[in-house]
Amino acid sequence: MTMSKSPAEIFGYSFPDIRETQLLIVGGGPAGLSAALQALKLGLKVTLVESGLELGGQLVKQTHKFFGSSLERAGTRGFRIAQELIKELTPFKGSGQLEVYLSTTAIAVYPERIVLLSQLSGKVFPIKPKAMIIATGAQERMLPFPNNDLPGIYGAGGIQTLMNQYGVKPGKRALIVGAGNIGLIVAYQLLQAGVEVIAILEAMDRIGGWWVHAAKVRRYGVPILLKHTISRAIGKEKVEGAVIAEITPDGLKDKYQVECDLIGISVGLTPTVDLLRQANVKMKYVAFMGGFVPLRDREMRTSQSWIWVAGDSAGIEEASTAMIEGQIASTSVAKWLGYISEEEAKREIDQLWARLGYLREAEVSSKVRKGLEEVLVTWGG
Numbered sequence: 001m002t003m004s005k006s007p008a009e010i011f012g013y014s015f016p017d018i019r020e021t022q023l024l025i026v027g028g029g030p031a032g033l034s035a036a037l038q039a040l041k042l043g044l045k046v047t048l049v050e051s052g053l054e055l056g057g058q059l060v061k062q063t064h065k066f067f068g069s070s071l072e073r074a075g076t077r078g079f080r081i082a083q084e085l086i087k088e089l090t091p092f093k094g095s096g097q098l099e100v101y102l103s104t105t106a107i108a109v110y111p112e113r114i115v116l117l118s119q120l121s122g123k124v125f126p127i128k129p130k131a132m133i134i135a136t137g138a139q140e141r142m143l144p145f146p147n148n149d150l151p152g153i154y155g156a157g158g159i160q161t162l163m164n165q166y167g168v169k170p171g172k173r174a175l176i177v178g179a180g181n182i183g184l185i186v187a188y189q190l191l192q193a194g195v196e197v198i199a200i201l202e203a204m205d206r207i208g209g210w211w212v213h214a215a216k217v218r219r220y221g222v223p224i225l226l227k228h229t230i231s232r233a234i235g236k237e238k239v240e241g242a243v244i245a246e247i248t249p250d251g252l253k254d255k256y257q258v259e260c261d262l263i264g265i266s267v268g269l270t271p272t273v274d275l276l277r278q279a280n281v282k283m284k285y286v287a288f289m290g291g292f293v294p295l296r297d298r299e300m301r302t303s304q305s306w307i308w309v310a311g312d313s314a315g316i317e318e319a320s321t322a323m324i325e326g327q328i329a330s331t332s333v334a335k336w337l338g339y340i341s342e343e344e345a346k347r348e349i350d351q352l353w354a355r356l357g358y359l360r361e362a363e364v365s366s367k368v369r370k371g372l373e374e375v376l377v378t379w380g381g
């Protein structure tokens with residue numbers, strides 16, 4: 001969807017008072033929070049908008065300790081990382097340098113560099129930034145199978161939100177589809193919450209997630225069935241069971257029928273790129289990065305010179321790399337707006353790239369390394 005018409009053309013009038021800001025950051029996850037901190041430290045005025053009720057993005061539901069490097073807070077639980085980042089923002093509140101809007105969604109981007117914000121209260125207003133960083137994260141993928149719309153079938157992230165954010169136990173007996181990190185972690189958290197996990201199904205012939213997460217669920221006796229998937233859910237008003245099929249060269253072969261009241265689907269994430277598309281940013285489909293992602297230079301700047309990107313919306317990766325990308329983007333914005341010199345920005349960005357390089361050395365990052373080869377560009381002019 002391309003938003004080529006101006007607000008005046010669409011709404012029949014122009015907005016009377018358009019707020020201005022130096023840097024608009026859309027998304028208050030690890031990428032957006034780190035971008036905000038870096039920009040504030042460099043002296044910029046920042047407006048941070050987050051559609052959720054609180055800041056932190058995916059981090060607020062992650063109760064496990066993070067991997068990576070100590071510089072990116074490895075060894076700390078996800079929700080604690082969010083708390084630390086939010087605390088670091090506190091001194092800037094009330095300084096006139098930072099405005100935070102919660103329950104506020106950026107819904108449209110117009111060519112005149114105007115972004116429309118919509119609040120939960122129903123209020124809609126435009127804002128005109130000099131620069132914008134899009135850090136809108138990712139969305140869960142769904143799987144097509146009969147009855148996949150029955151109540152009791154959730155994305156794994158939805159299960160995490162219910163349990164870890166709202167304290168709701170989502171079921172009694174669960175089947176998890178997908179043995180990547182998210183499926184494994186959610187299965188473990190369900191077990192911790194007293195939910196029986198019947199099995200984790202994985203279409204590939206190997207477990208996609210870290211061995212340490214797989215070992216945790218195996219210790220509970222949960223089978224991880226490779227080359228298996230769900231062929232249909234059973235139930236009328238809600239989930240009552242599922243049929244598990246083996247994936248064979250001749251197609252799906254139904255093998256087991258199980259009773260369950262909860263099915264968690266964890267078959268990958270795809271970057272949230274709606275705003276980037278509206279802004280006519282040049283995109284490319286890169287399967288290694290989760291779908292359509294923006295082309296960007298090594299400063300995270302997109303083909304629209306006033307728009308930068310960071311985190312999962314730039315390609316599915318990790319919170320650790322999302323935080324560094326946020327800092328790179330803000331450093332680049334600060335250079336563009338004259339807050340730091342070319343040399344200072346280069347030194348800082350080189351250091352941040354060295355940290356990214358360290359984090360991306362792992363075998364599990366090989367997809368990201370391949371993906372980057374397809375999206376990293378040098379903008380002319």
Ligand SMILES: Cc1cc2nc3c(=O)[nH]c(=O)nc-3n(C[C@H](O)[C@H](O)[C@H](O)COP(=O)(O)OP(=O)(O)OC[C@H]3O[C@@H](n4cnc5c(N)ncnc54)[C@H](O)[C@@H]3O)c2cc1C
Nearest residue numbers: 027029030031051057058105106136137311312318319320
């Ligand atoms: C179960 C699980 C376990 C994980 N474990 C690890 C781990 O051990 N180590 C690690 O480094 N990473 C881990 N990750 C990955 C990590 O959580 C993500 O890579 C990271 O959160 C991405 O950060 P982000 O800021 O790009 O996006 P998000 O954290 O998704 O934040 C994006 C934010 O943008 C907001 N938003 C979206 N659209 C709009 C809009 N239009 N207007 C306003 N706001 C908007 C969203 O509400 C959200 O708060 C895990 C993820 C999951 C799901």
